[in-house]
Amino acid sequence: MADDALVIGWGSVVRGRELKALDVFGETIQFWAAAQQSGRIESFQPFLLQPHGGGLAGFMLVTGDRGKLDELRASDDFGRVVARAGMVVEELGVIDAYGGEALAQQMGRFRDAAAALS
Numbered sequence: 001m002a003d004d005a006l007v008i009g010w011g012s013v014v015r016g017r018e019l020k021a022l023d024v025f026g027e028t029i030q031f032w033a034a035a036q037q038s039g040r041i042e043s044f045q046p047f048l049l050q051p052h053g054g055g056l057a058g059f060m061l062v063t064g065d066r067g068k069l070d071e072l073r074a075s076d077d078f079g080r081v082v083a084r085a086g087m088v089v090e091e092l093g094v095i096d097a098y099g100g101e102a103l104a105q106q107m108g109r110f111r112d113a114a115a116a117l118s
Contacts, residue, residue, distance in 0.1 A: 002043075003103065004097070004099070005062060005097040006061075006062040006069055007097045008092075008094050009058070010085065010092050011090035012089070013090075014090060024088050027084065028085060029046065031077065040064070040072050041062050041068065042063045044062045046058065046059075
């Protein structure tokens with residue numbers, strides 16, 4: 001399993017764009033399925049959240065090699081998917097995420113920075 005990931009989070013659907021949001025969500029699933037089939041990512045999984053009083057309504061967890069994720073994130077195809085999604089949901093964000101060995105590296109950087117400030 002890949003240690004690196006992207007978390008793509010979104011808020012509420014823009015009022016009046018509910019049906020279009022469903023279309024864009026379907027297109028996005030197709031985009032990630034194609035990326036997985038072509039080996040650009042290892043896996044993806046969408047999540048919807050119950051209403052909880054916060055701004056996050058759902059997220060997509062996309063796992064893969066950091067280099068491939070960075071390359072994909074810089075692609076025109078990804079830019080188009082994000083632009084379309086941004087037209088139908090509020091508070092869209094794309095965040096690098098780290099697990100496994102990548103998490104250990106990030107924690108090591110944090111430890112070094114904390115030690116330098118002590």
